Amino acid sequence: MWDAYPSGAWVDLRTGDDRLDDPAEAVRWGRERTVRAGLITALMLGAHPAGPGQVAGLRLAGARVVGDINLSDATIPTKLHMLSCHLSGVVSLTDATVKGIRFRGCDMQRVRAARCTIDGLLELNSCTVHAGVRLDNARITGQLRLSRSRLSAPDGPRSTSESFKEDRSRPLSETEKRERGWDQNHWALWAGGLTVDGGAFCRDLRTVGGLRLIGAHFNSGLYLQRAVIQSTGPQAVNADHMQATSVEFSAGFTADGTVRLRGARVTGVLSFDQAVLSAPDRCLHLSHMQADELILRPASARGEVNLGYSRIGVLLDHPTAYPGHVRLNGLTFESLRGDTSFADRLAWVGRDPEGYRPQPYEHLAAWYRRIGHDQDARAVLLAKQRARRSTMRVPGRLAGYLLDLVVGYGHRPWLAGVWFGLLLAVGTAVFATHPPAQVGLDERRIFHPFPYTLDLLVPVSVFEQRGAWEPVGWTQWLANILIASGWILATALIAGGTRVLRPQSN
Incomplete structure (x- = not known):
């Protein structure tokens, strides 16, 4: 290996079996396949430089490396x-600046590369990393490759359970945060603030422990198709404030724990197509985020979905994306697509765990009006008034029932004509x-009898x-x-007409 390094030649110690x-x-390998980590460190730090016309590099296959490879600050x-x-x-690369690092099919203890600058490729394809x-x-100027790798958190495997439910009623102490898996020991990949200029390819990744990507930048996208993330804390993925051109949690992506992207910015597609999502409390936390297109068509999902205060261009979803509660207050979107029926949409905006929220109804009605479905828009606003009625006191509820019965809160004024005709006939x-x-x-x-009955129904006598x-x-x-009914119908028509002219009122 000493002789091969100056020219970058391969040193292959494999048997072919x-x-x-x-x-x-590797415990069964003999001494002939054992390499001291100190030798690798010395070569990488320039102990045996390349000669004229040579490009140095360390390329090693099938070796058992004993000791720590410490290249920190170099x-x-x-x-x-x-x-x-x-x-x-x-393998320690903390604060180092390197050209390129590639590990393929290796069995490793731990990789530490905080604040490392890699001017090229960082590859850990098909590797097993036991301690994260x-x-x-x-900062990686090339690609990050973690496809088909197996990563484990430093604390080892623990399954997600009810004990990891987030308690929002009070702030947590540092001890409680550590116990709930909010420290490094429960993350298989600890990469907050990471920047990758090339694509980040993590297809078929398997982890015991979560992915912490808070504030990360993926300038050419993050791809996690078919990845399986088994969290050892409450969250399988924490990517708050992440920025990416596209993100794929799709094609069989599986998360045991919450996938959290609060405040994230995705300038392309954020996809959960055919994903498997499961959490005891909240399976998706996508509040305060922005995405040009959000695809929510999971193969299965269990837990609450939070889309509150997010801004989405195109939302392509399916009713199965929302198995439990869904938080939509503050959500805005430009377009809705998918196989969701109108009845499912009405149920969708009314499933907030905190009860009635007017904004989801109003925004959905505005979208239906924008695409020319005025009747559906009126039906949404009628559903809004009925939901609001449940929050009122008894007098308000009684008045609401009356308005609903007579003119459908002004969104069904033809009902007044039906009642008027029925009373006139009787x-x-x-x-x-x-x-x-x-x-x-x-x-x-x-x-x-006809003009007499009509005169009774009209509030002001016309036929004397x-x-x-x-x-x-x-x-x-x-x-x-008949006289009282005429006044009620007239009052309801006036009140209902006001609601029609001001459909956004609460």
Whole structure:
């Protein structure tokens, strides 16, 4: 390896037998395949520089590396590439500046690369890392590759349970936060503030522990198709305030714990298409975020969904995306797509765990009006008034029931015509068989039941029939009911008309 380093030649210690070359079985390898970590460190730090016309680099396959590879704070102009190796110690690149780091098919203890600058590729494809990877505030100008890797949190496997439910009733102490998995020991990937200029490819990643990506920047996208994240705390992914061109939690992505992207910014597509999401409390926390398009079509989901105060261009969803409560207060969107029916949309805006919220109804109605579905918009606003009614005191509820029955809170004014026609028909039929008595006998009058009933129903007498005829017997009650009903219908029409003209009022 000493001789190969100056020219960057490969040192391959593999036997060619896949079973014998498995890095997980490195304990059986002999001394001929053992390399001291100190030698690797010395070479990378320039102990044996390249000669004229050579490009140095360390390329090693099938070796058992003993000890820690400590390259912290160093500036390394050469590349490190290790294939199917077993590294029993820690690979430390904290505050280092390197050209490129590649580990493929390796079995590793831990990787520490906080604040590292990598001018090229960082690859951990098909690797097993037993005690987590640290990349907080690192900068990678090329790609980050973690596809088909297996990462475990430093504390080891623990399953998500009811004990990890977030208690929002009081602030947590530092001890409680550590117990609930909010420290490094419960994250398989600790990468807050990471910046990746190339794509971050984590397809088929498997972790025992969460992904902490708070404030990370993925300038060419984050791709987690078919990844399986088994959290050891309440959150499977914490990517608050993350910025990315596109994010794929799709194609079988599985999260055991909350996926949290509060305040994230995605300039392209954020996709949960065919994802499997499960959490005892909240499976998706997507509040205060922005996305050009959000695809919420999971294969299965369990837990609450929070979209509050987010701004979304296109929302493509399905009813199965919302298995429990859904928080929509403050959510705005430009367009809705998907197989969701109108009835599902009405149920969608009314499932806030804190009860009635007017804004989701109003925004949904505005969208229906914008696309020309005025009838659906009126139905949404009617549902809003009915939901609001449940928050009122008894007098307000009674008035609400009356407005709903008579004119549908002004969104169904034709109901007043139905009631008016029904009362007019009943009154005409009754007074035709039980005519009232004439008030004045100085002139002879001919009684007509239709205009008489119509005059009773109209609040202001038009045909002058009320003063000319006096109902007799029990028909006096009917006359009084018709007069009162006329006033009620007129009042309801005025109140309802006001709501039609101001549909955004509360």
